[in-house]
Amino acid sequence: MPNAIIFGATSGIGKTLANFLVEDGYKVAITGRRLPLLDAMKKKSPSNFSIYENDVQNIEQTEAVFNRIVTDFETIDLVIHSSGVGYENPSLEWGNEHDTIKTNVVGAMRIYDLVFHLFKKQKFGHLVAISSIASLRGNRSAPAYFASKAFQVNYLESLYFKTKEVKGGRLYITDVRPGFIDTKMALGDGIFWMTPLQKASRQIYNAIKRKKRRVYISKRWNLIAWVLKIVPSWLIKKVM
Numbered sequence: 001m002p003n004a005i006i007f008g009a010t011s012g013i014g015k016t017l018a019n020f021l022v023e024d025g026y027k028v029a030i031t032g033r034r035l036p037l038l039d040a041m042k043k044k045s046p047s048n049f050s051i052y053e054n055d056v057q058n059i060e061q062t063e064a065v066f067n068r069i070v071t072d073f074e075t076i077d078l079v080i081h082s083s084g085v086g087y088e089n090p091s092l093e094w095g096n097e098h099d100t101i102k103t104n105v106v107g108a109m110r111i112y113d114l115v116f117h118l119f120k121k122q123k124f125g126h127l128v129a130i131s132s133i134a135s136l137r138g139n140r141s142a143p144a145y146f147a148s149k150a151f152q153v154n155y156l157e158s159l160y161f162k163t164k165e166v167k168g169g170r171l172y173i174t175d176v177r178p179g180f181i182d183t184k185m186a187l188g189d190g191i192f193w194m195t196p197l198q199k200a201s202r203q204i205y206n207a208i209k210r211k212k213r214r215v216y217i218s219k220r221w222n223l224i225a226w227v228l229k230i231v232p233s234w235l236i237k238k239v240m
């Protein structure tokens with residue numbers, strides 16, 4: 001039975017992927033702050049799910065939880081990092097900006113590092129992180145969120161480069177960059193090209209199984225990514 005950990009399994013993408021993994025026979029450590037939601041998931045699949053309450057902003061707790069899961073499971077095949085927050089914050093209110101950085105940058109990086117060290121030791125493992133199309137450019141309504149996603153993408157690329165340090169190892173890094181997926185995270189009004197959660201999660205899961213290096217979700221966001229990479233800043237400033 002393969003073993004997986006999901007950070008941010010209480011709702012949205014993380015929860016949906018957790019259920020797909022169980023269907024495929026994985027034993028899954030599910031984490032998040034909202035314990036009752038983890039309890040409800042475990043009730044449905046008691047032998048597949050193990051619960052570990054965790055706030056990724058609490059670095060000491062995250063380290064302890066990660067080490068406890070590794071001790072309990074012995075080896076880990078797959079880690080999915082889906083924890084994240086995002087706020088519309090055009091007034092740059094510090095509380096929201098700080099919360100975003102503590103979760104999406106500091107918390108995420110600590111998890112990426114813990115996972116990388118473990119996989120290096122094991123000589124195998126697959127890290128999947130849910131970043132965002134937001135990683136590609138700045139944004140005046142949610143600056144910290146967009147910047148935090150750029151951080152994630154660049155850090156993940158660094159870890160991808162570092163996999164070559166593990167000679168003969170089977171280490172994989174998958175960077176998942178969604179557009180809009182129908183969860184409470186989808187920021188803003190009048191959202192276009194919103195992908196239903198099940199459909200998006202299925203596409204993500206297929207990319208995980210194929211060990212893709214990076215993937216835009218849904219597929220049509222490849223087009224937006226292409227445009228975002230070439231459009232000049234002055235034009236974005238004018239129209240958005």
Ligand SMILES: NC(=O)c1ccc[n+]([C@@H]2O[C@H](COP(=O)([O-])OP(=O)(O)OC[C@H]3O[C@@H](n4cnc5c(N)ncnc54)[C@H](OP(=O)(O)O)[C@@H]3O)[C@@H](O)[C@H]2O)c1
Nearest residue numbers: 008010011012013032033034055056083084180181183185
């Ligand atoms: N939905 C979209 O349109 C979209 C687009 C691009 C990227 N994404 C990314 O996809 C990822 C998953 O988001 P989602 O759409 O599935 O939204 P979601 O349903 O709100 O899920 C967010 C998850 O993050 C966890 N989380 C938040 N803060 C945490 C903390 N301090 N400690 C531990 N866990 C924490 C939440 O668990 P608890 O609250 O229980 O702790 C929850 O499980 C995020 O990284 C998001 O940025 C989403």
